[in-house]
Amino acid sequence: MCIFYTYQGLPQGSLQKMQYCYDYPRPAVTTDIVVFTLRNERLSVLLIRRARDPYAGYWALPGGFVEPDETLEQGALRELQEETGLTQVYLEQLYTFGEPQRDPRGRVISVAYLALAPQEVLQPVAASDAAALDWFEEEHLPEMAFDHRDILALARARLRAKLNYSTLAFKLLPETFTFHELQRVYEIIGEQVLDKRNFRKFIRSLNVLQETGETRRNGAHKPALLYRLASSAGIYHDRQGTQ
Amino acid sequence: MCIFYTYQGLPQGSLQKMQYCYDYPRPAVTTDIVVFTLRNERLSVLLIRRARDPYAGYWALPGGFVEPDETLEQGALRELQEETGLTQVYLEQLYTFGEPQRDPRGRVISVAYLALAPQEVLQPVAASDAAALDWFEEEHLPEMAFDHRDILALARARLRAKLNYSTLAFKLLPETFTFHELQRVYEIIGEQVLDKRNFRKFIRSLNVLQETGETRRNGAHKPALLYRLASSAGIYHDRQGTQ
DNA sequence: TCATGAATGTGTATTTTTTACACTTATCAA
């Protein structure tokens, strides 16, 4: 398969436009990345405004075609870097979307990824082509291209579902953080307020916190202890895994 | 994209072998299906013996190329039907495998599915090309082709992890079943023995059982009541989702 | 310097859930 075909009899234009030929039709394969972060105490997703048809003017998830020699995850990371400048994100595979009609240009199968990062890491976004990139909160999503709204919805649901049996929440915080900041992550994603003492008990039972010894002064009150995620802590995937 | 290219100047052989040409290289996309069932109180997986290279003589998961006008799930079901005769199975997407080197013939991205069915539904397998198809227990797996061993391992882990927050176990039983049969499913997949009374409490708390009113006589003892999964019962995906 | 305001940090009692555990019942076969 995967033959690089150079038939000399083809007109010059055709040669450059259609070099890759196969016995059977093949779908295009892309990655789409749902990047979540917390901004102003709101869960926000990074979208790109499409310049061209189809869906010109609509907003889309970052992503693009998978290249021949990269893994799917590498492809997702590369596209994210190229389109948004982001490099330091946590990434996990979400689901693969393959409805035949999901892209009007033809068959495109997309492997969707869920990405999480603290806002601090995401400053590069501001440096990019600002007009075409923006963060959106759940309640104020723009019109989205393709089936990207569905992908986003699944990512949101997955994030919420995994909160209680994973350490995903920590991926939305900088390296060191206070107990209260961590609690806010759980509250915002879970959309419910939590009792301070019970929350601390819950986190401690995970056995993944490490004291830094540092504190943070934050105003006219007692300073908060700073913690980090212990290096021994895994991600607790799937209660093992994915869905 | 996805152009049907018919350049008349090509030699006859080439025309039939390479009709589909694209601007950029595209991976092939396949589905692979991990079909689990319970046979003789053992969790077993359906494999196909490969006749050709690569991996001639090795065993592989059923699956194959996704066609242009079918969804990924339809592709998985079609391949399963073509290769094994199975039609009535529960199917859910597992994970997408895309290591560049996973198939020596070239770039092949595989969307893996987890399938479950009661043994009763799986009789067609016997009718198929018997030499090339077989069921294997976990402890006696043959040498497997490609990365299919990894796919199988992930499916096994997912199945076990989802037992306690889904109704997947029911998909391994016929329409009506006894409490004890259901308990055996949990015990076999979870690899632990369970207390009869606590198990019954647990299942009842799910609120998905419907009495049929029938009983099953099974030997020199009290007959067991038969139940079915209530039609109102969902799958309890993901605590919503996948990983 | 002292009083106030504001967020940090801690423990216990109650409720709920999970676990451990043993005997009676219905049927078949001898």
Next chain:
DNA sequence: TTGATAAGTGTAAAAAATACACATTCATGA
């Protein structure tokens, strides 16, 4: 009629989750 076998049931103890209130530390300003 008796014995063997799997079905079916309830309660007490332990563990986990929940509800709930006050003392501590610091900054600020009177």
